[in-house]
Amino acid sequence: MSSLALEIKNLYAWYGESHVLHGINLSVHKGEVVCLLGRNGAGRTTTLRAILGLVGNRTGLVKVNGHEVIGMPTYQVAQLGIGYCPEERGIFTSLTCEQNLMLPPKVGEGMAMTVEEIYQMFPNLYERRSSPGGKLSGGEQQMLAIARILRTGAHLLLLDEITEGLAPVIIQKLTEVVRALKERGFTIILVEQNFRFASKLADRNYVIEHGQVVKTVERGELEASQEELKILLGV
Numbered sequence: 001m002s003s004l005a006l007e008i009k010n011l012y013a014w015y016g017e018s019h020v021l022h023g024i025n026l027s028v029h030k031g032e033v034v035c036l037l038g039r040n041g042a043g044r045t046t047t048l049r050a051i052l053g054l055v056g057n058r059t060g061l062v063k064v065n066g067h068e069v070i071g072m073p074t075y076q077v078a079q080l081g082i083g084y085c086p087e088e089r090g091i092f093t094s095l096t097c098e099q100n101l102m103l104p105p106k107v108g109e110g111m112a113m114t115v116e117e118i119y120q121m122f123p124n125l126y127e128r129r130s131s132p133g134g135k136l137s138g139g140e141q142q143m144l145a146i147a148r149i150l151r152t153g154a155h156l157l158l159l160d161e162i163t164e165g166l167a168p169v170i171i172q173k174l175t176e177v178v179r180a181l182k183e184r185g186f187t188i189i190l191v192e193q194n195f196r197f198a199s200k201l202a203d204r205n206y207v208i209e210h211g212q213v214v215k216t217v218e219r220g221e222l223e224a225s226q227e228e229l230k231i232l233l234g235v
Contacts, residue, residue, distance in 0.1 A: 004063070005030045005156050005187040006051070011060035013050040013211075020046045022211040023060070028156075028189060033182050035190045035202035039234055043211040044191040045087065048158045052077050052084060064156065080156075081108045083149030087161040087191075091141045093134030097125055100133050101148055108153030111186065118147045121177060139170035146177065156187045163194045171197055195233060207232050 006028040013021035021043050028034045036044040050058045053074040062069050064080045078084075092100055098115075106112065119126035122143045128136060136144065142162055149157060159178075163171045171194070178188060178201050192198040198205065199222055207215040207229065215232060217225045 003029050005032070005065060006189070007061070007063040008047075008051070009061040011047070011050055011058065011062060013046055013055045013058040015046075015056045020055070020211055021050060021058075024050075024208070024211070025213055026206050026216075028187060030155075030187050031182065031185055032203045033178065033188045033190065033201050035192050035198040035205045036208055037192060037195065037198060037205050037229070037233060038208040040193070042208045044208050045160055046211070047208065048084065048160055048189065048191060051158065052082065078154075079107050081111070081154050082156045082158065083107070083152055083154030084158045085145050085149060085160060085162060087164060089141050089145040091133040091136070091144055093132060095133055096130050097133060097136060097140075097144055098129040100144055101125070101129075101151060104148055104152050106151075106153050108155065110153060111155040111184070112153035113150040113184075115151065118150055121150075121180060122147050139166050139173075142166060142170070142174070143177075146174075150181075155185070156189070157181065158189050158191075160191045161193065162190070163192065163197050175200055193233075195229065195235060205229075 004027055008024055008026050011021055011024040024047055036047060038044050046055060049055050051062055053072065058070060064082065067080055069077045124140055125143055125147055128140060162174055175197060181188060190198055203219050205217040206213045
């Protein structure tokens with residue numbers, strides 16, 4: 001049995017005529033937190049979307065838990081145990097917090113968290129469970145977008161820019177959440193611009209530029225790679 005939760009080789013992707021990914025290669029072991037770093041437009045979000053088949057066309061090899069998924073429709077890929085938290089969060093504003101939480105279908109049983117466990121992890125959501133999604137703060141909406149996929153039984157979590165525009169106190173809470181999820185055995189891929197947030201969590205970082213992985217940095221190499229990463233990320 002492979003220890004890889006995700007394996008990507010020579011992944012190319014297009015939106016219509018636009019060629020966005022130019023041969024992405026990366027791997028994620030079960031239970032790891034891996035971060036995709038890069039500037040806006042580098043291809044990080046498209047990499048997540050290409051895993052799920054949410055792009056116009058894709059070629060190459062993508063294996064989820066050993067299953068080749070390039071030829072599968074998106075709903076079948078998700079059923080292999082993938083939870084996707086998009087940058088735009090996708091909260092239904094007219095539904096209550098709890099209705100949003102209960103909406104997604106199950107894609108597995110093994111990793112599914114109960115509603116009680118989710119409310120323990122996100123006490124704010126318990127307090128706001130009867131509030132319409134549109135009345136939640138940005139931080140609460142982000143917590144709900146993550147919480148929603150934890151109920152589904154997904155074990156591979158794709159989290160896109162979850163710290164975007166949030167206050168430091170919320171980012172600290174999300175740091176604690178990602179650590180707790182890793183301890184529970186989830187495999188997590190973060191797309192992040194917030195390098196400080198990512199560096200505290202990631203076992204490995206892939207820097208993506210122009211639709212390709214240009215550098216791989218293991219956790220133990222972060223200190224030595226700081227200056228090069230600043231140049232690559234433009235920070």
